[in-house]
Amino acid sequence: MNTNITFNNGNTIPAVGLGTFRIEDNDLAAKTVASAIEVGYRHIDTAAIYGNEEGVGRGMKDSEIPRNELFLTTKIWNDDLRSGKIKEAMAVSLEKLGTDYVDMVLVHWPAGEYTEYWKLFEELYDEGLAKNIGVSNFTMRMLDKLLPVCRIKPVVNQVERHPYFIQKPLLKYCDKKEIALTAWSGFMVGELLNKPDILGLAEKYGKTAAQIIQRWNYQNGVISIPKSINPDRMKENIDIFDFNISFEDMKYIDTFDKNMRKGPNPENFNF
Numbered sequence: 696m697n698t699n700i701t702f703n704n705g706n707t708i709p710a711v712g713l714g715t716f717r718i719e720d721n722d723l724a725a726k727t728v729a730s731a732i733e734v735g736y737r738h739i740d741t742a743a744i745y746g747n748e749e750g751v752g753r754g755m756k757d758s759e760i761p762r763n764e765l766f767l768t769t770k771i772w773n774d775d776l777r778s779g780k781i782k783e784a785m786a787v788s789l790e791k792l793g794t795d796y797v798d799m800v801l802v803h804w805p806a807g808e809y810t811e812y813w814k815l816f817e818e819l820y821d822e823g824l825a826k827n828i829g830v831s832n833f834t835m836r837m838l839d840k841l842l843p844v845c846r847i848k849p850v851v852n853q854v855e856r857h858p859y860f861i862q863k864p865l866l867k868y869c870d871k872k873e874i875a876l877t878a879w880s881g882f883m884v885g886e887l888l889n890k891p892d893i894l895g896l897a898e899k900y901g902k903t904a905a906q907i908i909q910r911w912n913y914q915n916g917v918i919s920i921p922k923s924i925n926p927d928r929m930k931e932n933i934d935i936f937d938f939n940i941s942f943e944d945m946k947y948i949d950t951f952d953k954n955m956r957k958g959p960n961p962e963n964f965n966f
């Protein structure tokens with residue numbers, strides 16, 4: 696089971712997807728994606744810069760699940776954003792993925808003149824090459840620049856978020872603007888899974904630390920995309936629909952925030 700979240704355009708996305716960052720080997724990517732689909736995932740997150748689109752596409756085909764039952768996201772990298780070569784980059788990604796559309800394409804980082812090239816993302820949507828368009832690593836300041844000038848609103852903002860970097864103001868802002876939030880590095884690349892505060896809750900609920908974080912995101916309406924190459928862990932990370940974290944414990948997790956990032960601050964980035 697993988698409950699869907701509904702976008703501002705009425706389309707839906709499975710609340711839990713598989714992340715594929717740092718799976719650079721395409722054979723491993725194909726095997727990982729096929730295993731994830733086998734254990735129940737229907738949503739896969741990749742990016743041009745991950746170097747694994749060919750393997751991701753192959754894994755989807757190997758799974759024999761019909762294309763229209765899978766939700767595939769890719770992202771256009773900074774060089775192509777800066778040069779405005781959005782359409783060219785999309786064509787390369789589609790070729791590697793072996794599909795004629797993606798379910799969602801994201802601006803990977805707010806590089807270059809995003810208020811200008813967003814028009815090209817809107818055209819990708821109009822042309823049916825991307826069923827949904829969104830952004831990643833956008834701050835409230837950046838969304839405040841983009842939203843007044845866009846014709847089609849982003850459906851998603853994909854950002855770093857985990858219990859040590861909660862981004863509550865951004866989550867509230869996105870809720871108000873009807874932009875879904877996706878959490879990247881939800882486990883802080885695994886670091887949070889042996890922290891006593893999270894393990895304490897895992898013990899209380901008879902779940903794992905990963906499941907507590909996954910469920911906390913889900914109950915906040917946040918999409919999650921944990922990465923694992925291990926089928927048992929994949930199963931664990933999606934098996935979160937049979938329990939509830941209490942209101943008090945949801946508030947308690949919010950107190951874990953240490954404003955501790957794993958990745959760069961989008962306001963100072965330059966890559």
Ligand SMILES: NC(=O)c1ccc[n+]([C@@H]2O[C@H](COP(=O)([O-])OP(=O)(O)OC[C@H]3O[C@@H](n4cnc5c(N)ncnc54)[C@H](OP(=O)(O)O)[C@@H]3O)[C@@H](O)[C@H]2O)c1
Binds near residue numbers: 923929958
């Ligand atoms: N938009 C962006 O700029 C951006 C940036 C970073 C990431 N992302 C996306 O977000 C996805 C997730 O983030 P992430 O890959 O950085 O890190 P993550 O999902 O926070 O953590 C992945 C790490 O945790 C381990 N792990 C996963 N499940 C586990 C479990 N149940 N028990 C123990 N260990 C577990 C994995 O190891 P094994 O694989 O060995 O199981 C891996 O080392 C990425 O893959 C990517 O798709 C997007």
